[in-house]
Amino acid sequence: MHIAEGFLPPAHAVAWGVASAPFVVHGVRALNREVREHPESTLLLGASGAFTFVLSALKLPSVTGSCSHPTGTGLGAILFRPPIMAVLGTITLLFQALLLAHGGLTTLGANVFSMAIVGPWAGYGMYRLLRRYDVPLMVAVFFGAFVADLSTYCVTSVQLALAFPDPSSGFLGALGKFGSIFAVTQIPLAVSEGLLTVLVMRLLVQSSKGELTRLGVLVTGRQAQNGTEAVAR
Amino acid sequence: MSRNTKINVLLLLVVVALAVLPLALGLGDHKEEPFTGADGEAETAITEIEPDYEPWFSPLYEPPSGEIESALFSVQAALGAGVLAYYFGLRRGRRQGEQRARAELEAPDTPNAPDTPDTASAPDAEKSTQGRV
Numbered sequence: 001m002h003i004a005e006g007f008l009p010p011a012h013a014v015a016w017g018v019a020s021a022p023f024v025v026h027g028v029r030a031l032n033r034e035v036r037e038h039p040e041s042t043l044l045l046g047a048s049g050a051f052t053f054v055l056s057a058l059k060l061p062s063v064t065g066s067c068s069h070p071t072g073t074g075l076g077a078i079l080f081r082p083p084i085m086a087v088l089g090t091i092t093l094l095f096q097a098l099l100l101a102h103g104g105l106t107t108l109g110a111n112v113f114s115m116a117i118v119g120p121w122a123g124y125g126m127y128r129l130l131r132r133y134d135v136p137l138m139v140a141v142f143f144g145a146f147v148a149d150l151s152t153y154c155v156t157s158v159q160l161a162l163a164f165p166d167p168s169s170g171f172l173g174a175l176g177k178f179g180s181i182f183a184v185t186q187i188p189l190a191v192s193e194g195l196l197t198v199l200v201m202r203l204l205v206q207s208s209k210g211e212l213t214r215l216g217v218l219v220t221g222r223q224a225q226n227g228t229e230a231v232a233r
Numbered sequence: 234m235s236r237n238t239k240i241n242v243l244l245l246l247v248v249v250a251l252a253v254l255p256l257a258l259g260l261g262d263h264k265e266e267p268f269t270g271a272d273g274e275a276e277t278a279i280t281e282i283e284p285d286y287e288p289w290f291s292p293l294y295e296p297p298s299g300e301i302e303s304a305l306f307s308v309q310a311a312l313g314a315g316v317l318a319y320y321f322g323l324r325r326g327r328r329q330g331e332q333r334a335r336a337e338l339e340a341p342d343t344p345n346a347p348d349t350p351d352t353a354s355a356p357d358a359e360k361s362t363q364g365r366v
Contacts (some may be wrong), residue, residue, distance in 0.1 A: 001272035006288030007279060030263035047320040053313030057306045059251045061268045065261030068271040100305050101270075160275060164282045174282060181274045188255075192248045199244045200317075206237065207324035 123148025
């Protein structure tokens with residue numbers, strides 16, 4: 001759930017917009033380069049964007065008795081690295097702001113920062129960290145997607161607490177308040193997002209081995225296989 | 234069902250269970266309006282913290298009713314699901330086509346291929362050894 005239209009004071013709205021813009025510009029460049037150098041990846045790029053579209057349209061009930069939706073940004077960040085996800089996430093947010101009155105244009109910068117920048121980077125970082133320690137691919141994918149989802153809503157809570165500190169308990173008090181609304185609601189949804197991302201990644205491993213190897217997702221598996229082949233020879 | 238399919242179905246079932254459990258256990262019962270959006274609750278929290286705050290911008294377009302809004306959300310999900318299904322369908326079709334082409338390439342070539350002694354001359358070799366015995 002994004003910050004609603006007009007619900008960030010103008011100074012904050014502008015500041016988050018300024019903070020997000022370079023990431024999105026850099027992402028557009030990265031996306032153009034990817035499409036130019038590997039035209040065959042256009043389809044998988046489309047599928048990654050589509051995954052974000054589906055997941056951020058799914059409003060699911062949660063343990064707090066309220067509803068929220070996943071983000072779907074972890075998959076694309078793992079496949080194509082976070083800069084490209086900054087663009088795909090922004091497109092999704094624009095669609096929702098313009099057609100669904102969900103999120104908004106004045107809060108677009110802040111929502112892009114949480115969902116299309118911090119989420120993908122945090123998820124990607126988690127995924128790479130786990131892979132470095134030889135954690136199995138699907139476990140790393142699960143935690144990557146989980147972190148991408150949950151960190152998005154933690155950032156949203158921080159953004160709102162910065163804009164609306166509690167009169168008595170200040171920033172931390174407001175952070176607790178918004179955190180209990182967004183972050184706690186999000187925990188089971190982040191688990192769902194992790195599982196759905198694992199499902200799609202399993203289907204990709206079955207159907208698009210070549211593509212995943214080129215993107216480096218399956219590189220370690222292949223090297224290991226090459227290693228055993230070399231031993232067999 | 235193959236082991237792969239079983240795992241995929243299991244993943245989906247867990248997701249469904251995670252979505253249904255809060256409803257089945259009545260975790261929204263303590264609220265006046267159960268299972269509203271977290272963004273709406275945040276708006277309420279904002280007005281609690283700063284009662285004078287007025288949103289200074291309103292959406293350019295707002296769906297006129299909850300039905301229209303849910304229709305547009307469905308369109309968003311359907312678009313995404315359609316593209317995903319197209320991707321996986323195309324991949325599967327391509328893989329099957331490649332397999333079929335490979336099978337056709339290999340099948341008619343074997344009888345009169347000159348340099349495939351392993352398969353083509355195997356029966357002959359068997360016959361000759363039988364003859365000798």
